[in-house]
Amino acid sequence: MIVFCNVCFSQTVPFYTKAQKLTGTFGLYHYDPFQLNQKTSQEVTELFITELDNRAMTIKGSDLKLLKENSNTFFDQINSNNDSYIEKANTVYLKALKTVDSILTVLSTRNLNFNENDTSYFLPYGSKKIVYSPTIKYHTKRLERYIKSKSYDRVVNTDDYDKLTEAEFNAKAQIFAKTIIANFQKNIQEEVKTSYRYVESTLLNAIALRYDPHSNYFTEEQNQEFNTQLSAQVESFGFFLDENEEGIISIANIEPGGSAWMSNEVNEGDAFISVKIGNEKITNEELNAYEIQDKLDKTKEDKILLTVKKQNGIIKIVKLIKQKTTSVDNSVKGYVLSYNNLKVGYISLPSFYTDMEEHNLPGCANDVAKEILKLENDTIKGLIIDLRNNGGGSMGEAMNLAGIFIDEGPLFIIKEKNRKPSLVKDINRGSLYKKPLLVMINETSASASELFSNIVKDYNLGVIVGQTSYGKGTAQSVLPLDTNLLYTKNKDAVKNNVDFIKITNSKFYRLNCSTHQGNGVVPDVILPPTPGYSMIKENKELYFLPADSIVKKVVYTPNPKLNTQSLQSNSAQRVSASKDFKRYLQITDSVNDMINKTQKVVLKFKEYKKFKKDNDVIFNSLERAFETNSNTIKCLNNTFDLKLEQVNIATREFNSKIIQSIQKDIFINESFNVMNDLINQKK
Structure with missing residues (x-):
């Protein structure tokens, strides 16, 4: 559960003071704080160097050596009120920026040679390998290759690139190279002006990231972005x-x-x-x-x-x-899926949104409830909630959404550092929907999505369909770096603060006392994986908090168990026999083969053009692979929205594309089939 406390900290405070406050607060409140020693000092500085320049476009091998010197004494320096590490880091980084600026100035004065055999390498998807330039000469060539590659990218993103001759192609690339260098140099020069603030915030964030991948340090600007609610x-x-x-x-x-x-x-x-x-x-x-x-x-x-x-x-x-958008009303929209006289409701929820400032305003759970009432008027027999690619949001909204489907009782268990586990209960008695329920998830469904999915599992409310989810079972709070400001009456001190932290202070657990943290929610009905998503997992992150279990007596009344084995067996047979899924699996194999190995391309006209075409063929076919050729189900507006849509042509045209997208989705089609089996089970 994310808690926001909007108060602030002075810019003039030395770095070591900020670092001491950060480690002190994390030591008190983080779920699993680490010891400040030589080993963790080195780990923090390694994170810092990676965060500072994770593509090694600025930092060279010689800079890396300087940044690693005495890195194992980082926390000793901090505790001794010594800012020598950050001062050295800023000096090194500032010098590296100016070196890149000088290189770009040289490159901007001449035309790049697009006829030599320069080669660009693309590491496997998800690779965190960083290769640093050993010399300035090597770094100059590296930046030149980068600009050439980006210039070619820009040309092949134009509509007519396939019709260009080699001379025309290279001429366009030359023009784009000038623009790329100019923008690159402009960004470098802006960084020079603010280098210390960037180095400071990156180093403070590296300390936070060493605790776990969801803890962070925020500048005032970053905190505003994090809290941003788009204007209604x-x-x-x-x-x-x-x-x-x-x-x-x-x-x-x-x-x-x-x-x-x-x-x-x-x-x-x-x-x-x-x-x-x-x-x-x-x-x-x-x-x-x-x-x-x-x-x-x-x-x-x-x-x-x-x-x-x-x-x-x-x-x-x-x-x-x-x-x-005049309000958050209708931020979700319900559709009716229909086939052979069976009507099923469908609602996609991309995130668990709420209004962070106006706490009395309804969030996504209220909007979903409204859509369910509309769909019920269309006599649906079941409901599909699509949480694919839903990375989470408000835990409170996930709880409120679960409350729509259960009468009363505990929802999950939460545990903070050095405290006994406690039950979080549904505060709203009564349920709105009691018919068959299906929840779609995939590899990037996370946090609040996983919390809701586990509640559905624990109460046997419905069936989970898709791929094993991301695996985030932790909660965070946002606080001022100087926590004394939570209690001060000095409004000026609060107003002038510019430093915030997001801290992981609790884990949440299922009612059976297990957690999906690091492991994800395993669906009842497993569908083929999404290509490229295997590396997007909590347990692939550095310093993630491992799964554990707790002991807690929990009394609740779940629905009768569902025969999920039968649902999985029937689905597996359909998928195995499906031409759509056979095509999908063939294409995903090609994609995985491509992205899981190092690719190289010669930065010349014919070679780059072929490289681009070969990649486009695979990725374009992948997009089509998600679409069914059978068009089994029909997707329709619910009756209530259909009447409203008639008065707005643009909305009608836009909504028509959404309907087509839903109707063609092979995973939604199979979820409809699973829902049909589930309904038949309950007869």
């Missing part, structure tokens, strides 16, 4: 962009109920590639995130084509419309 009163396309220190642009936030949310094809963390606004195509190499966001906010165009890269490498081109 302005027109937007429903997403916000952000850019990290390396210039990589990604989807930072998605507005509940907005166009991106409703598309069910855009997720937080997706990499931004380009957006087409009218006749103008803007890429991730031309403008920074803030400039692109400004264009999106100010454009009078009401439609865009957004191109993003999913975490598993799939390229998605999504049509979005600009619209005003």
Whole structure:
């Protein structure tokens, strides 16, 4: 459960004081704090170096050596009020930035040679290997190769690249190279101005990450981003962009109920590639995130084509419309799936949203309840809740959602450091829905999604279908770095604070006293895995908290057990015989083979063009692999929304695409079949 305490800390405080406050607070409240010694000193500095430059675009081998010197005394220095490590780190990093700036200046004065046999390497997906340049000469060549590769990427992202001759292709690449160098250099020069703040925040965050992968240090700006609730009163396309220190642009936030949310094809963390606004195509190499966001906010165009890269490498081109969201109402939408006189409700929930500022406003659980009432009017026999790619959100909303399906009783067990486990109960008596229930999850369903799924399992409320989930069974609180400010009456001190921490202070457990932490929720009915997602797991993260168990007496009344073995057996037979799933498995094998090995490409016209085409063929086929060719089920608006849709042409057109997407999804189709089996079991 995430708790937010919006108070602050002075900028003028020495680094060692901030580090002492951070380790002191974590020592008191973190679920499993570590000892501050030589071993953990070295581990923190290794995390710091990785976080500082995880692609080694700035730091060279000689810089690495300096940053590792005496790293095992880091905590000794901190406890002795000594800031020598961060001062050295800032000096090294600042010098490295200026070296890169100088290299870019040289590269900007000449045309790059696209006819030599430069080779670019792509490490296996999920690889954390970092190779540092041994010399400045090597680093210069490395930056040149990077710019060439990005220039070629930019050319092949244009609509007509396949028609270009070699001379035209290289001429375009040369133009893009100038833009890439200029943007790269601009980012470097901005970093030079703020290097100490960046080094400081990265080092403080590295200390937090050593405790576990979900603990963090936040600057004031980062805390505001973390707390951001997208405006409910302005027109937007429903997403916000952000850019990290390396210039990589990604989807930072998605507005509940907005166009991106409703598309069910855009997720937080997706990499931004380009957006087409009218006749103008803007890429991730031309403008920074803030400039692109400004264009999106100010454009009078009401439609865009957004191109993003999913975490598993799939390229998605999504049509979005600009619209005003007046409240969080209707942020989820219920549809009716129909086949052979069987009607099943379908609701996709991309995140467990709530209003962080107006606590009296309803969140996603209330919105889901409204949709269920609409669907009940269409005489549905069962309900599918789709939590695929739902990375979590408000634990309170997950609890409220579970309360829709159970009458009363405990929901889960929570345990904080040095405290006895305690039961968390459903505070709302009575249940809204008692018919068959199916919950869809996949490898990136996490946290609140897993909490809800386990409640469904414990009470035998329904069946879980999909792939084993991410495995996050911890809860965090957000506090000021200086926790004394929680109690101060000094409003100026609170107002001027700029430092926050997110701290993992508890684990949650199922009613049988086990936890999915590190292991994930295992579905009752297992479907084929999503390619590229095998590395996206809690237990792949450094310093994750391992699974354990507790002892706690729990009294509750579950529903009768479901025959999940029969459901799994029937599903496995269908999947094995399905042409759609055979095609899906063949394509996913090709994708896994490609992303699980080091790829190399010669940075020349013919070779790069072939490399791009070969990759596009695989990833484009993967996107189609999720679509069924049989069109077994029909997806329809619920009757209530169908009437409302008639008055808005743009919404109707947009909603039509969502319906097509749902209808073609092979995993939704199979989930419908599992629901049919479940309904027949209950007859």
